[in-house]
Amino acid sequence: MKLCRVIGPVVATAKHKAYAGRKLLSVQPVDEHGAATGSSFLAVDDVQAGPGDVVLVMQEGNGVRQLLKMGSQVPIRSLIVGIVDRVTVSA
Numbered sequence: 902m903k904l905c906r907v908i909g910p911v912v913a914t915a916k917h918k919a920y921a922g923r924k925l926l927s928v929q930p931v932d933e934h935g936a937a938t939g940s941s942f943l944a945v946d947d948v949q950a951g952p953g954d955v956v957l958v959m960q961e962g963n964g965v966r967q968l969l970k971m972g973s974q975v976p977i978r979s980l981i982v983g984i985v986d987r988v989t990v991s992a
Contacts, residue, residue: 903958904985905930907950911943917976926950926981928958933990944979957983 905928913925924946930939935955947968950956958981959965965980 902982903930903960904933904988905944905956905958905981906935906937907952907954907956907981908941909952919971919976920945924949928956928979928981931955933988935988942979944981945977946981948981948984950981950984955985955988956981957985 908927908929911925911927913920916925926944926946927941928944929937929941932938944956944958948956958979959968960979962975962978965977966975968980968982969975969977971977
């Protein structure tokens, strides 16, 4: 799983049927201090996250398929599975 910050929504007029009725968000990976790390990517929202929210993103195909209960051929790789309230780093 990756810790990310939601950048904003992505709108597509033409998309795969598996995305129908699902919110697609652009997310930016962040470290434990909130600093951006790596490139942004797209993720399907399963928890009603919004811009600025820090979220947990699952990027493992089998886990995503199990959570969405959509069978073996799901074209969704990244799924937002939780909104993070706080990150605590022990010294």
